[in-house]
Amino acid sequence: MPAPAAWLRSTWSTDPYSFGAISYLPAGTDPQQRAALAEPVDDRLFFAGEALDDTRPGTVLGAVDSGRSAALALIMAATGQERVAVIGAGASGVVAGRLLADAGHDVTIFEARDRSGGRILSRTADEWPIPAQLGAWLISAEQLAALKGRLTALGEQQLAFETTTGWSQDGATDAPSGEAIAQAVEHAKELPADVPLSEALEQDGADPSDPALAAALAWLAATTAADPQKASSWYPPTPPEDGLAGMAEDLGEFFDEHLQDLEITLASPVVRVAYDDSGVSLRLGTGEALSFDRVVVTAPLGVLQQQGIEFAPALPFSHRGAIAALASGFIETVWMRFDEPFWEADEAVWHVVGGDGAIRTWINLHPATGEPVLVGIVGGPQAEQFAGLSDHDAQVAARASLALFAPASADES
Ligand SMILES: Cc1cc2nc3c(=O)[nH]c(=O)nc-3n(C[C@H](O)[C@H](O)[C@H](O)COP(=O)(O)OP(=O)(O)OC[C@H]3O[C@@H](n4cnc5c(N)ncnc54)[C@H](O)[C@@H]3O)c2cc1C
Incomplete structure (x- = not known):
């Protein structure tokens, strides 16, 4: 050879900010677990990501739709212009952040890695005829049409x-x-x-x-x-x-376009989310603590399963049950x-x-x-x-x- x-x-399997590629349902679970994880907690925490979409889980389209749903639920719960944090700048977090900012909220996205895109990653170099796609890139005609209906810049080539x-x-x-x-x-x-x-x-x-x-x-x-x-x-x-x-394009450019004029802090893992009736406090890996009215959490299922983020108080039983029941493949x-x-x-x-x-x-x-x-x-x-x-x-x-x-x-x- x-x-x-x-x-x-x-x-991706060993990456501490994904711990896996795609969620799936192991025998004995059902799609209700995805819906349970998507339930807002006290109207302060709103979860999103591919694992929560019960129509097209495990896909970019599912992640986008989940981000949209979480953003819309937060917009309904908000009273006036609020300070909102989004954890994660993958497809779900970027879409949620964009919608929330367009609705007039003061949005900050915290991303653990030094880049946006999450499980979408294009590497450009002369040796590759198209950007080497190390994450999501395969798509059916039907899903591409649906994605383009939501995000015009994605999947042009x-x-x-x-x-x-x-x-x-x-x-x-x-x-x-x-x-x-x-x-x-x-x-x-x-x-x-x-x-x-x-x-x-x-x-x-x-x-x-x-x-x-x-x-x-x-x-x-x-x-x-x-x-x-x-x-x-x-x-x-x-x-x-x-x-x-x-x-066949540099999908990073798509994220850059969607993140334009949004406040994003890269290389900033969130390690703790404390919440009560009055708001949410995030602690970053650096030890810095910041206060917000509400938060959208798009960290992958694998990260939640490995307890990459501590929640205080602990998440409700139904959320913990869903995190344990779903599988990260x-x-x-x-x-x-x-x-x-x-x-x-x-x-x-x-x-x-x-x-x-x-x-x-x-x-x-x-x-x-x-x-x-x-x-x-x-x-x-x-x-x-x-x-x-x-x-x-x-x-x-x-x-x-x-x-x-x-x-x-x-x-x-
Ligand atoms: C190898 C591979 C191939 C795939 N192939 C396809 C495909 O062909 N077609 C398809 O439709 N889908 C595919 N997928 C699935 C697709 O990539 C995902 O469904 C989608 O990108 C998930 O988006 P998301 O926003 O839910 O999560 P992510 O993209 O994972 O975004 C979550 C973000 O949160 C960040 N984060 C994690 N922990 C923290 C923390 N503590 N603090 C702050 N930020 C944090 C992560 O760094 C990440 O940027 C593939 C996935 C992989 C890995």
Whole structure:
């Protein structure tokens, strides 16, 4: 396998300001938990983020809609012009901050990282034909249309990924179909209790060692972060619809545009939120304390689960229950640029069928850009393991995952 001329990787699983990629419902929970977390607390704390949206959780669109809902609820509760803090400058926090400022409130956004965007992260450099997207960037035509209705500047340039193939030791094969999963989910509705997806599949007679099923589950995990051994079969994760495209612009510019004239404090993690009838006090990592009338909290579910922010008094039981009940799943991405294409597959989306490669979903940017760039996506527990590897070992694992695509005569290096 040739060594890449350039490469980048994400580590969302271990990042203390995300601790995961996307929320999902484990067996035994239901979407009410998302709604419970979205309930305002004493009309002082308003929660938002992808995990709280029950229509399109785990997506940029869901995060945006959740930010809008929280901002509108706060506007209804406010009496006159108020001082409002927003914790987090991801899609949800930026949209909430913008709406609140436009409604006349005095808004300050506190962002732990030294950049805005949260789980959307574009890296621009000469070696990449489009900005390397280490977080969200894949979107269906339907979701893009909905997003553009809310945020005109997002997703102006896209690459369409219209062709897909499976690839096994013997070369091209059928792309995995989600049929077995859909059928097991349908039959799981008849069961007396919710069971994890993997159990629903087994009860339905599916063979867990079938390479095609493993490839279908790898795609599900790569796009939804859900662990099939834990995810609910009654409220299953849903992979993106057909007509998948990749956002091909610097998404950071979109955030900059939305943040114009908003007060934002970067590199300022909020470590404590104290609230009572009269207002909210935030303590930053620096020890500084600041007072506000109300706050919108958009810190990811993973951060809330790891108690990255202390609440005083403790959150209501229903909120703590929801935080514990929902799951934060994992996705990691690698971008690899090669000197020249070494692969035979012409399709845009590749699914590895069989073998034990760490990364089983690849996007081939060569057809769309003419440049030899491959993007690997791994989800679920495999993503968490991958995030734990050193850079050297992660690159070795990523290259090994591509071995099937190289002709047998390709040089070893
Ligand atoms: C690898 C990956 C791939 C994805 N792929 C897609 C995709 O293709 N399509 C899609 O629609 N969605 C995708 N998603 C999901 C999408 O990125 C999220 O749903 C969305 O961006 C979440 O926005 P948010 O505002 O809810 O949270 P975030 O973007 O996480 O924003 C929360 C912000 O809070 C900040 N923060 C955390 N703790 C603190 C603190 N204590 N104090 C202050 N600030 C804090 C964080 O730094 C962050 O900026 C993907 C996610 C990942 C990780």
